[in-house]
Amino acid sequence: KAGVTQTPRYLIKTRGQQVTLSCSPISGHRSVSWYQQTPGQGLQFLFEYFSETQRNKGNFPGRFSGRQFSNSRSEMNVSTLELGDSALYLCASRKNTEAFFGQGTRLTVV
């Protein structure tokens, strides 16, 4: 059974640019959540999508946005990148209780 797939695995962007990250959940999972992981703040919740609707949102600025498609695949977008946005971005999918994470996208903003 395939796990959660995130693309790309690594990304380098310049301040002010925008970026789009992709997440393909485990087949049959309709809930997709996004998290940001940094050494200083740990894992922080960004938002969750279920059946193409945002169900929950963390305490992040409006530059962070996301969406979910009818096949449950999800994308997150960060506009006007700042140096502090450098982090590991993790996607998690779930069907019932347990959340299963992808390998993450390592974003470096220079």
Added chain:
Amino acid sequence: EDQVTQSPEALRLQEGESSSLNCSYTVSGLRGLFWYRQDPGKGPEFLFTLYSAGEEKEKERLKATLTKKESFLHITAPKPEDSATYLCAVQAENNAGNMLTFGGGTRLMVKP
């Protein structure tokens, strides 16, 4: 506001030296407490879910327990391959979705 605190931040053990990791939490109604293992550069790997005080779950050398205020991850006779960061997270009852609040993690190093 939901809070999760893990201790210690780092733990060095000799192979075979058993120990416990602590996860203290404050949540307005616990829907579930989760333990994950994370290796460097990888996403968290699911280990256990605990739902109510008194519950225990085991997997190989790991055993997770839950009280009303904290959870412990007991590691029995650890091996070097158990070296990783262990993360604890809670999901609150008043959470409309599946948001998890994570602790800072415990970095475990097991020396041969």
